[in-house]
Amino acid sequence: MEPILKIEKLEKSFGSLKVLKGIDLEVYPGEVVCIIGASGSGKSTLLRCINLLEEADSGHVWFEGRDLMDLSTNLNKLRERIGMVFQSFNLFANKNALDNCTMAPMSVKRLSRQRAGELAVKHLTDVGLREFIHADSRRLSGGQKQRVAIARALCMEPDMMLFDEPTSALDPEIVGEVLDVMKRLAGEGMTMVVVTHEMAFAKEVSDRVVFMDDGVILEQGSPAEVFGHPKEPRTKEFLSRYLEDK
Amino acid sequence: MRNLVDFIKKDRRYGYLTGMILTALNVWMWCSAPAKLGFLGTDSILLYLLAAVCGVFAVMALIAGAVKLTHWRSYSETVMRKPAMRNPGRYLYLLVLAAFAVTVTDRIVLGFVSLAKDSVAAESNPQGFLASMIYMFWKGRSMFGLGVWTTVRIALLGTAVAFVLAMLLVTLRILKPVRQDNDLARFCKKLGSGFSKIYITVIRGTPMMVQALIIYYAGFGLLKNSAMTITEINHIWSAFMAGLITVSLNSTAYLAEVLRGGIEAIDVGQTEAARSLGMTNWQAMRKVVIPQAVKNSIPAIGNEFIINIKDSSVLSVIACFDLMFATTSVVGIYYRQLEVYCIAAITYLILTYLSSLLMKAIAKKMDTPARGIPSSN
Numbered sequence: 327m328e329p330i331l332k333i334e335k336l337e338k339s340f341g342s343l344k345v346l347k348g349i350d351l352e353v354y355p356g357e358v359v360c361i362i363g364a365s366g367s368g369k370s371t372l373l374r375c376i377n378l379l380e381e382a383d384s385g386h387v388w389f390e391g392r393d394l395m396d397l398s399t400n401l402n403k404l405r406e407r408i409g410m411v412f413q414s415f416n417l418f419a420n421k422n423a424l425d426n427c428t429m430a431p432m433s434v435k436r437l438s439r440q441r442a443g444e445l446a447v448k449h450l451t452d453v454g455l456r457e458f459i460h461a462d463s464r465r466l467s468g469g470q471k472q473r474v475a476i477a478r479a480l481c482m483e484p485d486m487m488l489f490d491e492p493t494s495a496l497d498p499e500i501v502g503e504v505l506d507v508m509k510r511l512a513g514e515g516m517t518m519v520v521v522t523h524e525m526a527f528a529k530e531v532s533d534r535v536v537f538m539d540d541g542v543i544l545e546q547g548s549p550a551e552v553f554g555h556p557k558e559p560r561t562k563e564f565l566s567r568y569l570e571d572k
Numbered sequence: 573m574r575n576l577v578d579f580i581k582k583d584r585r586y587g588y589l590t591g592m593i594l595t596a597l598n599v600w601m602w603c604s605a606p607a608k609l610g611f612l613g614t615d616s617i618l619l620y621l622l623a624a625v626c627g628v629f630a631v632m633a634l635i636a637g638a639v640k641l642t643h644w645r646s647y648s649e650t651v652m653r654k655p656a657m658r659n660p661g662r663y664l665y666l667l668v669l670a671a672f673a674v675t676v677t678d679r680i681v682l683g684f685v686s687l688a689k690d691s692v693a694a695e696s697n698p699q700g701f702l703a704s705m706i707y708m709f710w711k712g713r714s715m716f717g718l719g720v721w722t723t724v725r726i727a728l729l730g731t732a733v734a735f736v737l738a739m740l741l742v743t744l745r746i747l748k749p750v751r752q753d754n755d756l757a758r759f760c761k762k763l764g765s766g767f768s769k770i771y772i773t774v775i776r777g778t779p780m781m782v783q784a785l786i787i788y789y790a791g792f793g794l795l796k797n798s799a800m801t802i803t804e805i806n807h808i809w810s811a812f813m814a815g816l817i818t819v820s821l822n823s824t825a826y827l828a829e830v831l832r833g834g835i836e837a838i839d840v841g842q843t844e845a846a847r848s849l850g851m852t853n854w855q856a857m858r859k860v861v862i863p864q865a866v867k868n869s870i871p872a873i874g875n876e877f878i879i880n881i882k883d884s885s886v887l888s889v890i891a892c893f894d895l896m897f898a899t900t901s902v903v904g905i906y907y908r909q910l911e912v913y914c915i916a917a918i919t920y921l922i923l924t925y926l927s928s929l930l931m932k933a934i935a936k937k938m939d940t941p942a943r944g945i946p947s948s949n
């Protein structure tokens with residue numbers, strides 16, 4: 327099977343600080359890949375380089391056979407098919423939940439207001455926010471905001487979803503409602519790349535766990551392998567410290 | 573009604589003190605010359621009645637003061653704080669307040685009305701300061717009216733035009749070259765951003781009075797080179813046009829900075845979210861960032877309007893018939909500078925105050941914070 331996403335020798339630095347030091351990664355359709363690692367190890371940067379919110383210095387990112395690093399590639403077209411969920415939600419502050427979801431389908435895919443509205447109601451209902459569709463996005467709770475953000479991304483009917491620490495800004499009590507939505511999404515066969523600190527979620531849901539440290543992928547494998555029998559001492563150290571904290 | 577009852581029932585901590593001050597003011601007003609239209613003449617019974625009320629109150633207040641002085645620490649236990657003494661004191665205070673209101677109506681309000689009536693009807697400029705102000709304001713009312721109308725028009729139109737131009741200018745300013753751009757696009761973006769930077773620096777770095785003079789005479793210079801006759805030029809190029817253009821171009825620079833600040837204050841995550849959904853940079857700007865930025869800038873845009881009301885006064889140097897030019901014209905007729913400039917100050921204050929109330933109402937409706945009358949640019 328062809329990978330839906332193929333990253334090759336990706337490098338990125340901010341000034342003199344080298345954040346990504348040659349990343350190679352393949353993601354297959356329907357796969358759920360969780361990227362774990364300490365803060366500052368380059369996880370979020372890697373995710374942001376996948377849909378070019380950050381422009382990498384060198385290397386290649388192929389998505390569905392097109393190289394995003396190629397200057398002639400229409401990035402906007404490719405981004406339509408890659409959904410992204412941010413740590414800080416980034417809901418459009420001037421819009422209600424429904425308009426947050428309909429804006430992109432209407433202005434990018436040129437759907438009619440009615441068609442986009444139906445789609446938005448469907449996805450908002452799926453994330454359990456049927457009664458909040460007219461709520462001002464600033465008045466929603468963190469968990470509700472993040473679920474609206476997921477619905478907003480799904481309204482573009484993407485082939486792959488990127489999650490950048492989707493629960494890090496949430497209270498521990500409401501992390502669950504967002505993770506449940508993500509689990510359901512994984513169950514429906516969505517290809518997902520998730521940067522997370524939720525080890526239980528990674529263990530339970532992911533097909534593959536990628537451990538990043540200091541700008542490189544140190545180790546990857548099934549959750550059982552990585553969590554059960556980590557090969558690298560650094561992975562062991564990270565995981566043991568994490569499990570102690572919990 | 574309920575408020576009135578509460579007001580009457582209220583226990584006044586410094587009632588005697590306030591009442592004595594009001595009594596003194598009453599006596600002072602009664603001693604001044606009665607107004608022509610007034611009803612409290614020296615022989616009026618009402619005046620004696622009011623005087624009697626104030627007298628009784630004064631006696632009571634003096635007794636209270638004496639008791640307070642002798643029983644400094646235990647005043648609340650003295651007879652003055654018993655209902656038998658407290659209630660009459662309270663009602664007397666209210667009567668003194670009423671007497672004060674009656675006296676103010678007679679001596680001040682009706683006094684002003686009589687003065688205004690006399691001044692308006694006067695055949696020559698009266699000597700008194702206030703009388704002369706009213707006289708000249710009345711005689712020059714059509715000029716002041718035209719001046720206010722021109723000032724408001726210039727401020728309103730100027731701010732509106734400036735907003736549109738500032739929107740264009742700020743668009744030029746924030747365009748950043750992206751990796752797909754070819755050399756021509758890069759050059760154009762650099763050029764646009766450079767132009768807007770230079771424009772803002774030049775406009776903000778020179779006085780509006782100088783800008784007005786340059787625009788006025790440059791307009792004439794340009795039109796003179798064309799085939800038009802002087803009459804045709806005068807037909808299309810007026811001081812009003814020059815003034816309007818000056819205020820618009822001047823305001824554009826300031827509003828562009830306001831809008832740029834507004835746009836830069838919007839969280840970069842808003843743009844990233846829009847881009848991640850496949851929207852182009854332009855779509856993200858137009859649908860997500862700019863609506864929020866403009867909304868947040870509404871108080872600052874309102875301030876710019878109020879500043880334009882005040883600063884358009886410099887347009888009088890090009891004989892644009894605004895409120896300031898009307899004022900100097902009236903000064904030229906009567907040679908009474910201080911009085912006429914006070915009229916102008918009061919008129920400007922009324923205009924800016926009303927505008928700031930309006931802006932506050934708009935800002936409240938739009939759910940954005942607003943401030944009072946702003947300082948000049």
